[in-house]
Amino acid sequence: MIAADLRNTSRTCPRDECGYVAAQNRPTQDTFHCVACGHRAHTDTVGAVNVLRPGWPVAIPTWVSEKPPLHAGEE
Template sequence: YKLAWNGGHLIAVPPQNTSRTCPSCGHISAENRQTQAQFQCVQCGYENHADVVGAINVLKRGQAILAAA
């Protein structure tokens, strides 16, 4: 209800591989997650906190769903 009050949108996105996908190059690999917290792409070298990477990928998927609608 708070989302509706503030005029926001809730978009369900498929969560598969959001923490294994590089937001820079798109490479998907379990090896990108060396630890629970650290993400480093084995293809392009992009590094960030794994939670941030997951959030970036969820945002990108949501934006793609909106763009297709």
């Protein structure tokens, strides 16, 4: 289990190339709109992605970004 800092998870842009944090990113209770890069999403989705992010390097096998392992009998 990995502890995640829950502060500002629905105010932080989930895009890797952005990550901007601002109260203005939440114009309404359920709407996320990053004022820096323009990314739009539902705040629950944004919060969930940001909570899961610290565990991604641990939870995703290393081969996911590479060629998958071969099964028996394959070359």
